[in-house]
Amino acid sequence: MNAARRESGPTGPAALALTCLALAGLAKESFVILVPALLLFWLTCHRWFHGDSWGHALRALRGTLAVGISIFSLHIALVLATLMALPAGYSGSMVGLLSASFDPKHWLDLVSVVPLTVRIALVATIAVAGLTWIEQPRRR
Amino acid sequence: MDRTVLPSVDVIASRPHQSVSPSRREGVAAFLLIATAFLLLFGSVLDAEFYVVEDHILFRRGPTAFGDWWTRVVQDVQAYGRFRPGYQAYVVLGFALLGPHPHLWHAAVLLCGSATCWFLYAALRTLGADVVSTAVFVLLVLLTGTQHWIWINLIPAETSGML
Numbered sequence: 001m002n003a004a005r006r007e008s009g010p011t012g013p014a015a016l017a018l019t020c021l022a023l024a025g026l027a028k029e030s031f032v033i034l035v036p037a038l039l040l041f042w043l044t045c046h047r048w049f050h051g052d053s054w055g056h057a058l059r060a061l062r063g064t065l066a067v068g069i070s071i072f073s074l075h076i077a078l079v080l081a082t083l084m085a086l087p088a089g090y091s092g093s094m095v096g097l098l099s100a101s102f103d104p105k106h107w108l109d110l111v112s113v114v115p116l117t118v119r120i121a122l123v124a125t126i127a128v129a130g131l132t133w134i135e136q137p138r139r140r
Numbered sequence: 141m142d143r144t145v146l147p148s149v150d151v152i153a154s155r156p157h158q159s160v161s162p163s164r165r166e167g168v169a170a171f172l173l174i175a176t177a178f179l180l181l182f183g184s185v186l187d188a189e190f191y192v193v194e195d196h197i198l199f200r201r202g203p204t205a206f207g208d209w210w211t212r213v214v215q216d217v218q219a220y221g222r223f224r225p226g227y228q229a230y231v232v233l234g235f236a237l238l239g240p241h242p243h244l245w246h247a248a249v250l251l252c253g254s255a256t257c258w259f260l261y262a263a264l265r266t267l268g269a270d271v272v273s274t275a276v277f278v279l280l281v282l283l284t285g286t287q288h289w290i291w292i293n294l295i296p297a298e299t300s301g302m303l
């Protein structure tokens with residue numbers, strides 16, 4: 001029940017795991033979009049092994065999640081900044097940032113793949129929020 | 141249904157579950173088996189030379205290791221619009237450690253793949269999966285699909301990223 005006191009920030013193995021997440025994102029851009037899914041998995045595992053509610057798990061892992069979200073935000077910002085700085089470069093051409101390289105079919109391919117991850121993250125977030133909301137009256 | 145007989149899913153999920161790390165003996169045995177599987181499946185690459193199309197980028201050296209790393213990061217951004225400092229560190233450190241020896245590079249990549257699969261095995265066992273399920277899962281990751289090329293090629297960023 002004292003989940004928030006059990007773990008408030010990333011230490012030891014959690015710090016190592018966050019470092020590995022950051023390094024994977026720096027190795028290849030596509031690993032960055034796995035970060036939210038891995039953080040959600042982390043949260044689920046914490047709840048599973050500690051028998052906490054979603055709310056308690058969120059509070060207990062707030063430091064770790066904050067660092068993970070910061071890593072994700074920083075990596076995404078770096079990737080987008082690099083892409084936008086060179087829209088005519090190799091990566092910009094691949095994703096069709098210029099009208100000359102824009103290909104609706106290619107964008108359709110991207111839309112059919114990338115939003116799948118976004119949809120999963122969105123559904124998972126709604127599920128976590130819903131379960132947290134459902135559990136509130138029971139505790140009261 | 142009588143809820144006193146069968147606990148609800150919520151009650152089951154709210155119970156603390158035991159995290160059990162595999163023993164040292166099991167861990168060593170698992171690593172040896174995984175390494176053996178890598179050698180049996182991909183061991184022939186140990187005799188291979190460098191692949192002429194892409195492996196040349198491993199050997200573009202600068203004045204110092206750090207200088208070469210930063211030069212590569214900047215060139216990656218300028219030439220390809222990609223920001224991959226971690227991957228460039230893998231290339232620079234790899235050359236510093238292994239030099240222009242293809243057999244060492246191939247051995248290191250096989251070792252990297254073995255370590256990745258071992259970490260996956262240890263993580264699944266710690267989460268409570270049984271040995272057979274974990275072994276099947278690791279084998280599926282190792283063998284199925286087209287992703288297994290990352291275990292035998294020297295260039296992909298996915299090899300170090302997965303590790």
